Amino acid sequence: MNKYIIVGLGNFGSSLAIKLTNAGSEVYGADTSDKRVEALKDKITSSVKLDCTDVNAIKAGLPVWKDADCVIIAIGEDIGQSLLVTATFHQMDETKRLICRAINDTHQRVLEAIDSSIEIVHPEEESAERLTDRLSLAGAQEVYSLFDQHKVAEVELPKRYFGMLIKDSDFRNKYHLNILAILRFEERTNWRGKIIRERKIIDPRADTLLQEGDGIVVFALSKNLKAFVED
Secondary structure: OOEEEEEOOOHHHHHHHHHHHHOOOEEEEEEOOHHHHHHHOOOOOEEEEOOOOOHHHHHHHOHHHHOOOEEEEOOOOOHHHHHHHHHHHHOOOOOOOEEEEOOOHHHHHHHHHHOOOOEEEOOOOOOHHHHHHHHHOOOEEEEEEOOOOEEEEEEEOOHHHOOOEHHHOOHHHHHOOEEEEEEEEEEEEOOOOOEEEEEEEEOOOOOOEOOOOOEEEEEEEHHHHHHHHHO
């Protein structure tokens, strides 16, 4: 079971916390507002009032901090506070994955300056439901809900398919999953002699050879997609 820490329980943070909990994850929420913490206390694994700019406060108030799979900074109303909290978790070596909400371009550039490995989301463009899908599906880069329980997702090609022809795979028979496209990076040298990596879309044919590093765009029911990426 995945464990998440969400700092900032406003509209986006609370919605994400509830959706991740409903998806079967352990979710630990933190905020400086008593009202927000109280509103979520019975809806997620745990919610606490906490100043997450203080390393010692985090260690005392969030015992799960060492084991969390991901820390999400969902603070939206105070860029300065967001940056301080981000920097605090970033300096804690046990933080495995750090996702931060960016309010504007300046906010994003400062987050990128802290560390290029920090993942940045824009709630105005990416809904809590879509981010929940992306976090819940291992290796998923993008997930889009279409209708009912059907989704289109961009996922990393699992290792078990490296070097296999599509016709020899079990995508459709075992998982009832359709491959819409293959995303592959190819290198070329530009006119200055610099090597450039370009992402190309490859039409998936029966005799297409799947390669390490490929991404695939698939269409499937949610439960089948989840079985495919977690198998």
